[in-house]
Structures are given as structure tokens and as C-alpha cells.
Amino acid sequence: MSDIRLYTPVEPIRGVCGISRNDRITMLGSCFTDNIGECLWRDGFDIQANPLGVLFNPASIATIMRRAIASKYFTHEDLVLYDGRWRCLYLNTRYSDTDADALLERLNGDIKALGKRLSSDSVWIITFGTAWVYTYKPGNYIVGNCHKIPQNAFERTRLDIDTIVERWKELCQSKRIIFTVSPVRHLADGLHGNNLSKAVLHLATERIISECPSAEYFPAFEIICDQLRDYRFYDRDLKHPSPMAIDIVYDFFANTYFDKDTQRQAIQYRSEKLRALHRPIIEQ
Secondary structure, three states: OOOOOOOOOOOOOOOOOOOOOOOEEEEEEOHHHHHHHHHHHHOOOEEEEOOOOOOOOHHHHHHHHHHHHOOOOOOHHHOEEEOOEEEOOOOOOOOEEOOHHHHHHHHHHHHHHHHHHHHHOOEEEEEEOOOEEEEEOOOOEEOOOOOOOOHHHEEEEEOOHHHHHHHHOOHHHOOEEEEEEOOOOOHHHOHHHHHHHHHHHHHHHHHHHHHOOOEEEOOHHHHHHHHOOOHHHEOOOOOOEOHHHHHHHHHHHHHHHOOHHHHHHHHHHHHHHHHHHOOOOOOO
8 A cells, every 4th residue: 555645744945045143133023923932032033023013915015124224113193092002003902002202102112122233134034924804994005904993994905916016026135035935824804715825825925026136935834734734733723823833834944044053052042042041949
């Protein structure tokens, strides 16, 4: 009887954009960004992941990056007052406050810090989560988060490939950049809607990479959805990857982008960190 594979293996690849311990890395995008970012931080890399919170769609990620790099700070006109709090809909709900001036001070301080970081980074890692976006009707702009404002204030649409490429191709010209598509399904869009969204993200990413020599794609989506297509690799909500799955993706990432010295240094740093956390119990 011939061997039967119950999964589709993702073939090992060698990244064009190698990563060393000397690199400064910023990761932006969906919650999957935080998962891999934690692994890199654990291994001692100079990494920041989603410093302004999670963003899911390519338009919002690009907008925030452009504002930060250009030092285009937010003003009172960019805030929305709802339910007694001023809100910045470009970002997630952490950016809300009863005091508009206090919110702007905190918000623009974070934008300034992100701009400095993006300018000095050697590598960006970007994870697209969904192509579905919500446009705030009174301001006519795509939001990063609806802040629980009533749905009738927004128009829901799906970004097309050309729009995503246009927003990103200029950003990609000056940095080494790794794109991923989040394997986390957005079930609120329906299974078919989620699949359409992910297809748009894959096609847009392919176009961006074809026009930007310093950009490449890392197959996190394929590792989770094809190689690990079993619910034992998912968390209890059956949508997000489990810690085991995240470790498998990170091992693939390390083998793709780290040379042997970098892998050895990462393992050594992790081991030393674990030893430092160990405190023997001494009886008095």
C-alpha cells in the first residue's frame, strides 16, 4: 500500500532577505505579527511588533506607516467624539480618551517614535489580515478600527488588487521587506468572503514583490493552512494557531532567514534567558 500523506508539506526556502542579530526589525499588521514578534524578542532580536496596536487591512497599515515616516501628525480634525470619548479611528481602541489634547499628545508621540524607528530599521515584516475595509462616511477615509461606533456610520467594501499595490509599491522601494498573509480566518466575513479576501491579499502581495526587488513573501499562511491543516494545531477558538503551530512557523522562519551563526546565537540567548529566570528555592 502506498504512503498516504494527510498534509501538504511546504518545501524549505532560502530567503533573499537574510536576518542577523545586527538588524533592527519592525513588524506591523494582524495579531499573527505579535506571535512571531514574541519569538524574535525571546531570541534577543532588536524587534518591535505592532507598537501602535494591531491593524488588519493593507490600506490602514500603509496609511500609518506613511504618516509616521513623513511626520504627519494627527490634529483635532482627525478625531471623532463618540460615547463621551475622543477616538482615532485610524488605529485601534487604545487610542481613545475623554481629553482630546491628551489623546493627541499620546498619539503623536507614538507616531513620532514609529517614524524614527521605521527610518532606522533594516527590515520590515508586514502581515496582511484582510482585504475587507470599513470607510467612515462622515470623513470618507478607511479606518483601522470602528471603535464600536454604529455600523451605519461606515461603508464596508473589499480592497482590489490595484489599490493595495498602489499604496505599497512606493513604500517598498527603500527597505528590505518580508510580506506574509495571516492564516487566521475572519469568520465574520463568512467562509467564502474570507477566502475571497485572502485571495486578494495573495495576488496583491505577488504583484508588489514583482515590482520591488527588496521585497519577498514568507509562506506562513501555507504552513498553517496546508502543512498543519489539523485542528490540534489551532487554539481553543479554532481560528488562531496554537503555541505549537507558532513554534513550527517560527522554526521555518529561522531556517529561511537566519544563517548558522545567527541560529546558534538565538538558541544561546534563549537558553541564557531561561537560566536567568530560574531561581533555586533555598530553605531558611
